[in-house]
Amino acid sequence: MSHETEKTEFADFFQKSWEPCLKAVVASTGSVELAEDQVAEAFTRAWLAWRKVRRHPAPRAWVVRTALNTGASWWRRRLRELPLAGHDTTATGGADDGLDAALLTALRHLPDRQREVIALRVFLDLDVDTIAVHLGIAPATVRVHLSRAITTLRHQLSPSQAMEVDR
Amino acid sequence: MNDNDELTERAVLSAVRDEISVLPLPAAPHLETITARARARRQRRVGGLSIAGAVACAALAVSLAGGSGGAAPAVQRDTAPPRHAAPVQLTAFSVVTGAGGSTTLTLYPGEVANPSAVHQALAEHGIPALVTAGRFCQNGTSPGWPGIDQVATFSATGLQHPANGQAGSRIVVIHGSAIPRGAKLSIGYRQDPQNREISFTLIQDGVPLTCTSLPDNGPHGNH
Numbered sequence: 152m153s154h155e156t157e158k159t160e161f162a163d164f165f166q167k168s169w170e171p172c173l174k175a176v177v178a179s180t181g182s183v184e185l186a187e188d189q190v191a192e193a194f195t196r197a198w199l200a201w202r203k204v205r206r207h208p209a210p211r212a213w214v215v216r217t218a219l220n221t222g223a224s225w226w227r228r229r230l231r232e233l234p235l236a237g238h239d240t241t242a243t244g245g246a247d248d249g250l251d252a253a254l255l256t257a258l259r260h261l262p263d264r265q266r267e268v269i270a271l272r273v274f275l276d277l278d279v280d281t282i283a284v285h286l287g288i289a290p291a292t293v294r295v296h297l298s299r300a301i302t303t304l305r306h307q308l309s310p311s312q313a314m315e316v317d318r
Numbered sequence: 319m320n321d322n323d324e325l326t327e328r329a330v331l332s333a334v335r336d337e338i339s340v341l342p343l344p345a346a347p348h349l350e351t352i353t354a355r356a357r358a359r360r361q362r363r364v365g366g367l368s369i370a371g372a373v374a375c376a377a378l379a380v381s382l383a384g385g386s387g388g389a390a391p392a393v394q395r396d397t398a399p400p401r402h403a404a405p406v407q408l409t410a411f412s413v414v415t416g417a418g419g420s421t422t423l424t425l426y427p428g429e430v431a432n433p434s435a436v437h438q439a440l441a442e443h444g445i446p447a448l449v450t451a452g453r454f455c456q457n458g459t460s461p462g463w464p465g466i467d468q469v470a471t472f473s474a475t476g477l478q479h480p481a482n483g484q485a486g487s488r489i490v491v492i493h494g495s496a497i498p499r500g501a502k503l504s505i506g507y508r509q510d511p512q513n514r515e516i517s518f519t520l521i522q523d524g525v526p527l528t529c530t531s532l533p534d535n536g537p538h539g540n541h
Contacts, residue, residue: 166346169346177341183341191347196356255337258334269334301326301330304333
């Protein structure tokens with residue numbers, strides 16, 4: 152495959168995948184600004200490794216995973232740089248981004264794996280089996296993560312949303 | 319999972335989707351922003367493979383299809399090989415532009431570079447050369463030519479092979495501008511990947527060559 156063909160293919164993937172990947176990472180980090188940087192970085196790495204990524208069973212999931220890992224390493228670096236800051240370094244967001252504060256807080260406080268499963272399920276429309284392959288865990292484990300995350304989130308929904316759930 | 323559970327799951331997932339979907343999200347950056355960033359990073363990565371002190375203005379990492387036979391095409395490596403994957407192509411040598419207009423040939427350990435590919439890569443850097451593996455060719459230097467040490471210098475380093483991790487690369491820094499008109503640089507090295515002996519000398523273009531399987535101790539670099 153020529154370089155130009157690869158670039159055309161990547162351009163198509165990039166245009167179609169930017170928004171869903173960004174939403175998935177926003178859901179995980181709680182910050183639009185942070186997610187934008189991380190997703191841009193992930194797409195940069197995707198292009199660098201495009202021959203591998205294009206063969207991935209879920210290339211968008213690869214981007215999301217890379218973005219989240221990038222964020223984790225950024226925060227770890229930040230923690231080393233600011234050892235005396237004493238602040239919770241969880242990504243900020245919430246009201247400033249216009250997100251539902253309660254739901255966002257609940258999302259942010261989910262265990263990493265539960266949050267990632269939710270992001271992949273909701274924004275990339277991946278089924279349980281594909282998520283399982285991507286994360287290298289059993290489908291049953293994915294269902295457990297999904298179920299626990301939903302149970303937690305359900306308690307954070309606004310009254311109107313809760314009513315809809317309970318109907 | 320019963321019907322109520324499924325309803326709950328759908329509703330919760332839908333709520334999460336809705337919450338994020340109403341956000342004013344930034345548009346995708348221009349594709350060129352992404353590819354330019356990747357390009358800059360790739361150049362830094364390739365530059366990192368060159369020897370210390372060499373200015374990596376242009377780097378050409380040439381891969382050699384396994385074994386010493388066949389004329390493997392010289393290809394520019396554009397991504398680092400995945401760490402976990404068995405490399406399909408192993409880098410046997412690299413040719414980069416170094417400081418002061420010099421050209422640096424690096425022969426990595428553990429592999430035998432394809433002479434044709436080395437020749438082609440050197441030619442692309444303006445170095446006229448005869449490259450041989452398993453034999454060494456010479457035809458006597460011409461009076462008035464510079465000493466070989468003014469044309470090419472050798473160094474053995476602990477530089478590791480970028481793919482197989484073996485240490486012991488052999489580096490020849492070539493000053494192409496010092497090669498006289500009508501001359502070529504003859505470079506010969508062993509075919510045994512564990513024997514990294516390399517010799518080089520100036521030869522006269524168009525004069526019959528004498529090639530031997532082992533380099534002698536003539537007026538050339540023999541390392």
